[in-house]
Amino acid sequence: MVREFVEVTVRSVLNKVEGMPFRWSINPYRGCSHGCVFCYARRTHWFLDEDGIDRWSTRIFVKVNAPEVLRRELARPSWRRELVAVGTATDPYQAIEGKYRLTRRILETLRDFRTPASIVTRCPMIRRDIDVLRALAEQAGVVVCVSVATTDPVLAREIEPTVAPPAQRLRTVEHLSSAGIRTGVLLAPILPGITDRPEALEAVVQAARDHGAQFVGHTVLHLGEVTRDAFARYLARRRPHLVAQYRSMYRGKYAPGAYRSAIGRLVEAFKERHRVRAARYLQPAPPPRQLSLL
Numbered sequence: 389m390v391r392e393f394v395e396v397t398v399r400s401v402l403n404k405v406e407g408m409p410f411r412w413s414i415n416p417y418r419g420c421s422h423g424c425v426f427c428y429a430r431r432t433h434w435f436l437d438e439d440g441i442d443r444w445s446t447r448i449f450v451k452v453n454a455p456e457v458l459r460r461e462l463a464r465p466s467w468r469r470e471l472v473a474v475g476t477a478t479d480p481y482q483a484i485e486g487k488y489r490l491t492r493r494i495l496e497t498l499r500d501f502r503t504p505a506s507i508v509t510r511c512p513m514i515r516r517d518i519d520v521l522r523a524l525a526e527q528a529g530v531v532v533c534v535s536v537a538t539t540d541p542v543l544a545r546e547i548e549p550t551v552a553p554p555a556q557r558l559r560t561v562e563h564l565s566s567a568g569i570r571t572g573v574l575l576a577p578i579l580p581g582i583t584d585r586p587e588a589l590e591a592v593v594q595a596a597r598d599h600g601a602q603f604v605g606h607t608v609l610h611l612g613e614v615t616r617d618a619f620a621r622y623l624a625r626r627r628p629h630l631v632a633q634y635r636s637m638y639r640g641k642y643a644p645g646a647y648r649s650a651i652g653r654l655v656e657a658f659k660e661r662h663r664v665r666a667a668r669y670l671q672p673a674p675p676p677r678q679l680s681l682l
């Protein structure tokens with residue numbers, strides 16, 4: 389598959405967010421080479437007149453000046469050091485990060501301005517930045533969420549074609565967690581009729597616990613603009629027997645409330661059974677208190 393990387397410069401990188409547990413987000417890239425069939429961020433391509441289905445994973449925009457712009461934004465006297473979520477609409481550790489190192493430089497900037505952060509990724513490359521994560525944890529607090537939708541590597545390859553296998557992601561959780569970084573697993577998204585068997589959900593919760601995850605969060609698939617079409621195409625190609633079920637379940641963006649509540653109860657029961665802490669998953673641990681000599 390040919391990928392095109394388009395370097396762009398941006399005027400701002402901190403996006404204000406409403407209705408989430410964080411007020412600010414940063415996405416160093418637009419588009420994501422992983423091309424997961426369920427990716428809800430596809431619409432960010434579409435907003436800017438790009439094709440969010442075929443080109444979401446093949447035409448990636450690289451915000452080359454993001455770290456410098458962030459430094460200017462955080463230096464403003466009005467900046468209150470609120471939690472910043474990194475990677476809400478792209479994977480900040482997709483392969484091209486190996487070349488540009490934008491996410492690393494963004495984390496360094498957050499560290500310098502003592503700003504707490506949460507990071508969501510599916511990629512083991514985050515291990516490269518363990519030194520910066522540690523420093524950020526000490527200066528301001530950081531939390532890492534590694535997304536794992538299933539422990540089945542064959543199914544993972546079907547729905548997240550170029551992401552590292554689940555076992556490798558779980559080893560990443562173990563590595564970060566044992567290095568003192570607050571790390572958990574995001575069981576997401578849960579796909580009705582595909583990844584939602586109780587045994588499959590429990591397997592993720594248990595594997596998370598076995599690999600030192602400090603929390604488990606979960607979300608059920610939602611189908612907004614563009615993602616709806618991309619996912620319908622996937623179902624028609626790979627799981628045609630589910631097309632009618634999804635049509636009736638997803639009359640709007642979200643699965644029916646009763647389904648989401650039932651899934652929530654199941655996941656909570658598995659967390660209880662495997663003694664996974666029920667802490668709010670996007671809350672970074674506060675930095676250790678400085679000892680005073682006085």
Ligand code: SF4
Binds near residue numbers: 427
């Ligand atoms: S890794 Fe995340 S951002 Fe990238 S395609 Fe998959 S769901 Fe979307």
